[in-house]
Structure formats: structure tokens, C-alpha cells
Amino acid sequence: MRNLDKYKGVIPAFYACYDKEGNISPEGVRALTKYFVEKGVKGVYVNGSSGECIYQSVEDRKIVLENVMEAAEGKLTVIAHVACNNTKDSQVLAAHAQSLGVDAIACIPPIYFHLPEYAIAEYWNDISSAAPDTDFIIYNIPQLAGVSLTQSLFAEMRKNPRVIGVKNSSMPVQDIQMFKQAAGDDYIIFNGPDEQFISGRIIGAEGGIGGTYGVMPELFLKMDELLKAGKTEEAMQVQYDANAVIYKMCAAHGNMYGVIKEILRINEGLELGGVRKPLASLIPADMVIVEEAAKMIKDAKAKL
Numbered sequence: 640m641r642n643l644d645k646y647k648g649v650i651p652a653f654y655a656c657y658d659k660e661g662n663i664s665p666e667g668v669r670a671l672t673k674y675f676v677e678k679g680v681k682g683v684y685v686n687g688s689s690g691e692c693i694y695q696s697v698e699d700r701k702i703v704l705e706n707v708m709e710a711a712e713g714k715l716t717v718i719a720h721v722a723c724n725n726t727k728d729s730q731v732l733a734a735h736a737q738s739l740g741v742d743a744i745a746c747i748p749p750i751y752f753h754l755p756e757y758a759i760a761e762y763w764n765d766i767s768s769a770a771p772d773t774d775f776i777i778y779n780i781p782q783l784a785g786v787s788l789t790q791s792l793f794a795e796m797r798k799n800p801r802v803i804g805v806k807n808s809s810m811p812v813q814d815i816q817m818f819k820q821a822a823g824d825d826y827i828i829f830n831g832p833d834e835q836f837i838s839g840r841i842i843g844a845e846g847g848i849g850g851t852y853g854v855m856p857e858l859f860l861k862m863d864e865l866l867k868a869g870k871t872e873e874a875m876q877v878q879y880d881a882n883a884v885i886y887k888m889c890a891a892h893g894n895m896y897g898v899i900k901e902i903l904r905i906n907e908g909l910e911l912g913g914v915r916k917p918l919a920s921l922i923p924a925d926m927v928i929v930e931e932a933a934k935m936i937k938d939a940k941a942k943l
Contacts, residue, residue, distance in 0.1 A: 645742060646718075650684050650829070651683055654903075661915060667909070686721070718741065726766065756789065759786065797826070805818050829847055830849075833881070836849065851899065857940050857943060893922060902932055905930070
């Protein structure tokens with residue numbers, strides 16, 4: 640039986656941090672990392688969707704991870720998403736992540752071309768082979784990747800001893816149950832959709848990785864605490880408050896991560912920049928939504 644405790648709990652997806660010129664801001668990365676340490680989350684998921692990874696170069700992603708590892712000082716579980724849309728670059732990032740001492744690497748499947756399952760398995764195993772001493776997590780997000788993790792593909796991947804579980808961001812909560820029942824206690828399943836943190840945890844997920852945790856970590860940490868205490872009704876009320884914030888943040892013209900970074904500037908004093916094109920930047924009219932969401936978070940935290 641593997642010790643998976645370091646992955647169980649609340650793991651925010653790390654946001655892309657830019658300077659005024661739109662380049663990676665090492666200072667912003669270190670400040671955001673220290674913020675997560677102070678908030679008491681279990682770990683961080685670096686260079687995934689929330690980190691705008693598909694719009695960043697290999698060098699950008701190396702800089703981000705290097706600064707996260709330096710600032711974390713071993714106080715966070717670090718999962719590095721290393722997938723690129725080609726195997727070679729992904730292997731470079733995997734080897735780099737292992738050299739820095741991350742806890743695990745993670746990968747979405749290749750996108751654009753619809754590859755057969757054996758080719759997807761080979762892609763993941765080739766990447767894993769570049770980090771032979773590091774845990775490997777499959778990232779299942781079919782609504783964006785265009786590829787679903789099937790039970791047969793998951794079974795094939797479990798032949799790789801470095802595979803420890805799945806970050807499941809598919810919308811059906813039942814998928815979490817099916818992956819958990821197929822894999823057993825020697826694997827960990829992470830809930831992906833933030834709006835169903837409670838549902839995913841109850842049906843089998845031992846932890847969660849999410850893109851909105853970082854703007855309101857207190858709410859997700861409280862849900863985690865209440866679930867562990869068996870207080871599902873109270874946890875549900877916190878979930879409702881978190882969901883209301885998510886719906887508000889998604890109502891802006893600009894991309895949600897732009898909204899989140901502006902809220903973090905208002906509520907936490909973090910300067911993380913905007914979002915990278917082609918993601919839509921905020922427009923002046925969005926500031927009403929930003930301010931409303933920022934207040935909603937403060938009010939929800941006051942109720943805890």
C-alpha cells in the first residue's frame with residue numbers, strides 16, 4: 640500500500656503570474672506560493688489549466704516551477720502539470736520537474752488529433768519514463784481535451800507503477816466512483832469540478848484540485864474540515880456560498896482567471912497581472928463584478 644496522505648486535501652491550481660509586460664513574474668510566483676503556505680492548503684497544482692499552460696513556452700513553465708519550489712520550502716505538496724502537445728517537450732518538463740524534487744507530475748492527453756488509446760498510453764508512459772522516480776497523475780478533462788479517460792485506458796495505465804491516480808475534471812460525479820472502485824485504495828482520485836467539491840468527495844475522491852480554490856481557500860478548507868467531521872449539511876452550505884462566487888466570477892466579459900487575479904489584488908494585496916492572449920482581458924465594466932465577487936468572498940469567510 641502506497642502512502643498517499645500528502646495528496647489528500649485541498650490543492651489549489653496555481654495561477655499564471657505576469658509582470659506589466661506580460662512576461663512570467665518570478666516575484667509574483669513566489670508571493671502566490673507564500674500566500675498558499677500561509678493559508679494552510681495541502682499543496683499546489685502548477686502549470687495546469689489555471690496556470691494558462693497551453694499559452695506558455697517550455698521555458699516559461701520552468702521558471703514558474705523553479706520559483707514555486709524555491710518559495711514553498713518543502714511546506715507544500717507540489718504537483719507539476721508537464722503535458723505539452725508533443726512528447727519531446729513534455730519529457731523535458733517532466734525531467735526538469737523531477738530534478739526540482741516535485742511530488743508528482745501530471746498530464747492531460749494529447750489534444751487536437753484524436754489518437755487511439757494505445758497512442759495516448761504510450762504518450763503518458765513516455766513522459767513518465769522521463770521522470771522515473773516521480774509519481775504520475777492522469778488529468779482527465781474531456782470537455783477541454785476532447786478525450787475521455789476510459790476504464791480500459793485507466794486499466795492500461797495502472798500497469799505503470801508510477802501512476803498513482805486521476806485528477807478527474809469530467810462533469811459526471813459518477814466517474815469518480817467508477818475510477819475509485821476500479822483502482823482501489825492504492826490510488827487517489829481528485830475531484831476536479833469546484834462546484835461539486837462536496838459531491839465528489841462523498842462519492843470517493845480523497846482530495847480536490849481546483850482553479851477557484853486559490854481565491855477563497857478558506858471556504859474549501861472549511862468544506863474539507865466539515866466533511867471529515869461528518870457534517871455534510873454544514874459543508875453543503877459552504878459549497879453553496881462558494882458556487883455563488885464562481886457563478887459571479889464567470890459572469891464577466893473577461894476570462895475568469897483575470898477576475899480571480901483582480902480579486903486577489905483587492906482582498907489579499909497580490910499583484911499577479913492579467914491573463915495571456917488569446918484569453919480575454921477584463922474590461923472596465925467587469926470591475927463591478929470583481930468588486931461584488933470580492934465582497935461575496937469576504938462575507939462568506941465571515942460566516943465560517
